[in-house]
Amino acid sequence: MSESGSIDTPSNTLAPTGKHKPTTRTKVIEQGTDYLNAIGSDQICGVCIDNGGSCCKGCRNLADGIGCKLRNTSCTAWLCGFLRYFLYETELLREWESFWKQVPGRDYREDYTPEHFTVRKTLSPHNLRLLGSELAEDLKALAESKPRKGYIIDLREQIDRSLDELTIWRNHSKQAIARKNIQLLSRPFHRFHRALEHYLNDTLP
Numbered sequence: 034m035s036e037s038g039s040i041d042t043p044s045n046t047l048a049p050t051g052k053h054k055p056t057t058r059t060k061v062i063e064q065g066t067d068y069l070n071a072i073g074s075d076q077i078c079g080v081c082i083d084n085g086g087s088c089c090k091g092c093r094n095l096a097d098g099i100g101c102k103l104r105n106t107s108c109t110a111w112l113c114g115f116l117r118y119f120l121y122e123t124e125l126l127r128e129w130e131s132f133w134k135q136v137p138g139r140d141y142r143e144d145y146t147p148e149h150f151t152v153r154k155t156l157s158p159h160n161l162r163l164l165g166s167e168l169a170e171d172l173k174a175l176a177e178s179k180p181r182k183g184y185i186i187d188l189r190e191q192i193d194r195s196l197d198e199l200t201i202w203r204n205h206s207k208q209a210i211a212r213k214n215i216q217l218l219s220r221p222f223h224r225f226h227r228a229l230e231h232y233l234n235d236t237l238p
């Protein structure tokens with residue numbers, strides 16, 4: 034797993050900022066989970082898991098029939114290529130990253146986050162389940178049309194890599210290459226792109 038990087042897009046909006054406010058480890062995990070549920074992450078994960086891509090695979094905290102036994106800030110904050118792509122396109126990635134930057138003690142599949150700490154930025158869910166459902170449908174259709182084992186996982190990793198490059202590369206022409214690669218990789222997401230266009234037209238100034 035890799036922590037999501039920071040990508041600047043011109044119309045990204047920061048979550049409301051203010052004075053330091055007390056919060057808890059449990060509360061930020063709930064806020065993160067609610068946020069992801071509101072974008073329909075469960076629908077996207079369902080397709081990914083059906084195609085062998087579960088990011089919890091092999092984790093000692095995963096219990097049969099129960100799921101994760103050790104909810105933590107690290108796994109909640111972490112985004113795979115598909116979820117990161119979703120937040121990148123909906124221009125919510127910076128909001129997500131700004132929130133989690135305030136949360137101390139994240140590690141790999143566990144955390145050392147204190148029970149009580151303070152934050153300046155809040156995270157409020159956006160109801161985008163329809164968009165998430167469209168992306169999940171696109172992934173399902175792709176998986177059916179490309180029977181090669183591992184196709185969906187490879188696609189997820191390639192998108193993730195291009196998003197990493199967009200974060201790491203400071204040179205504008207290289208960033209343009211990374212953006213182009215993301216466009217090419219996501220070209221088969223027809224339903225998602227249609228829904229995204231409506232969403233961006235309706236919500237952004």
Ligand code: SF4
Pocket residue numbers: 077078079081082086087088089112113114115116
């Ligand atoms: S890799 Fe991403 S889409 Fe797949 S199960 Fe994990 S979070 Fe969900």
Ligand code: SF4
Pocket residue numbers: 088089090092093094095100101102103104105108142143
């Ligand atoms: S600790 Fe993380 S990787 Fe392990 S089961 Fe829980 S959510 Fe999945």
